[in-house]
Amino acid sequence: MHMCKIELAKRKAHSERRKKMKKAMVLVAVIGLILVCSVAVYAGAEKIVLVPTTIAATFEDGIHANASGFMVINETPKGATDIVIQIQVKDAAPQYEYVVKSGGVVRGTFTTNKIGNGGGHVNLPPDAPALGGTAVNVCAPDASNTKLLRAYF
Secondary structure: OHHHHHHHHHHHHHHHHHHHHHHHHHHHHHHHHHHHHHHHHOOOOEEEEEEEOHHHHOHHHHOOOOOEEEEEEEEOOOOOOOEEEEEEEEOOOOOOEEEEEEOOEEEEEEEOOOOOOEEEEEEEOOOOOOOOOOEEEEEOOOOOOOEEEEEEO
């Protein structure tokens, strides 16, 4: 009789441990699913190629003809302050100040080094027209605002 009580107590303890383990595994699975979903919704940065405009080859005697580059766009989660754009160019005009525009508004400037490489960081406010085919233009700084490189996102 004494042996049966001990055996029943062991089985009960084992059963309780299994229940706790099962609950812990379900909790881990739910947390994992939430993390996967949040990564899918806020996938992070997107790299987009900047392409020369047709006028870049002839504007200012063609000093921008070989310019190329890319931008990395990182849309922050809903309710956050902005969309972050990192721009990099190479083989552009040396020691030249470029203007970055989006939605017809100057968003920032950057200057290339002596071999024509450079980059800049731009924050778009949440109300800026930033998604669904909006252009980001890298322009000449003069009054013409000539678009030299462009990307859509």
